[in-house]
Amino acid sequence: MIEVINPGIYSSIQDNGRFGFRHLGVPVSGFMDAFSAELANKLVGKESGSALIEAAFTGLHLKFHQDYQLALCGAQVEAYLNGNKLSINQMIAVSEGDELVITKIEEGVWSYLGIQARVLTEQVLGSQSQYSSITKTAKLKAGDVIQTELLPLSSSSNSRLRITNFSDTLNRIEVQAGPEFKSLPKGLQANLSKIEFSIDHQSNRMAYILEHPLWPHDHTIVTAPIIPGMIQWTPEGRFICLMRDGQSTGGYPRVLYIPKEELNKLCQIQPGKHFRLALNL
Amino acid sequence: MKLDKSKHSRSIDISIVGEQAIELSWPCDISSVTFQELQGVYHELSIAYRDQILDIIPSYTKILIVFKSSEGIHQLLKELEVLISNTKQHEKGSVTKWIIPVCYHPDYAPDLEDFCHGKQLSLWDFVRLHTSVDYSIHFFGFLPGFCYLSGLDERLHLARKPRPISRVPKGSVAIGGAQTGIYPSESPGGWHLIGKTPISLFDIDKDPPVFAAIGDVIHFESITIDEFKRIASNIEDYQIRKEVVA
Known part of the structure; x- marks a missing residue:
């Protein structure tokens, strides 16, 4: 078993989702x-979609009560195992x-701790992902x-995967037109790529609030389906990306x-x- | 990826959204004809494409179908065009009507007095108007188990609060704009709180977790504060009343 000494900023069990x-x-x-x-x-040789620990930023502190094979991926963090600096993006062995x-974060937000064991948290509506x-x-x-x-140790576990460093790709995000793209002012449609965006501090697992010059409007739509990745345009003119x-x-x-x-x-x-x-039109 | 668009004969727009979803879009009015037609297509799609669908999300005038894979999405688009042109209006067969007990006592309805005052309505008139309608469930969204209803009397329409409050209690019955609804769990919210139900709209231990289905009807019934407390203290034994209406 794994004991959570401190969950840090925000940690939860997640798998590939509840469908x-x-x-x-x-x-x-x-x-x-x-x-x-x-x-x-x-x-760690687990099936894709398996449940693991997701942690935002820093502060996650875990204690292992048996031996495990683990892999810490995602954000570029400074992490320590009993005070010794830990390598990310590769299989590591921990003992009881x-x-x-996780003490420091250089680039990125979310870290993932893959565990070479079945995580036995509750499964609700087909998923172990935690949600209030x-x-x-x-x-x-x-x-x-x-x-x-x-x-059992899987033969498919692979500690020699090629890892691409995402830090140099985080300054440019490709987007597509959404269903109501045409509501945006023509000038904004044409000049979108020239605008500098950043992420607001209040962003979370539900939505990322973008920071940018505001483009207030009075377009309304009848309540419609939304999926992660859709950017909604609020009346005050802000972009909110659904997570x-x-x-x-x-x-x-x-x-x-x-x-x-x-x-x-x-x-x-x-x-x-x-x-x-x-x-990308 | 470009959005493929083609005009359907009954003016239903159909387009690919993102990698693996298709959206069907009716002209933007929340009429009962649209509702019946959308219900027909929703039920037919849910059955015909059960194995390929990851999620199917209906709303007032749109249905978003998320498929398990992006493979063959253009072929699916063509198939759906044919399917919707052949779908008959949903046969309005029997509908389940759920009787939801609501307490309109000021203890459970913090915004009701101001609401009635602004509308120049007596409390009695308000309750009569709110409980005399069969509200149709168009779809769920916002929170697990939150149903979007149609049918609110025009005299009870009131724009949402300018600022949402951070904690609307679970079970609150509320009005926002032209809509009325029930908060299935505690959440922030901007609607006017005009009552409260002791029953649970979403129960994770039940299968399905929501007792009502899209297309069913909700009817509110006024209860006293004593009845509210009695039901709430024995919620495990409470059977939600239902009727089958033609």
């Missing part, structure tokens, strides 16, 4: 950065009693104990859409850092 219940208003949830999460799963701490009002607890808290069942815990319907024009791979990048952009949106 088939969005018509009842249940968010899809799941990994924010699916690319890094799947990398962590792959490194070892403690892991669906799972009993919305996130990990100090004192939580995560039960696991060790898996994994976002609601399934919304009432603002859905002006842009960020494709999945690009959304995996967007979620790793730290608040305050600048980036541009490249429109």
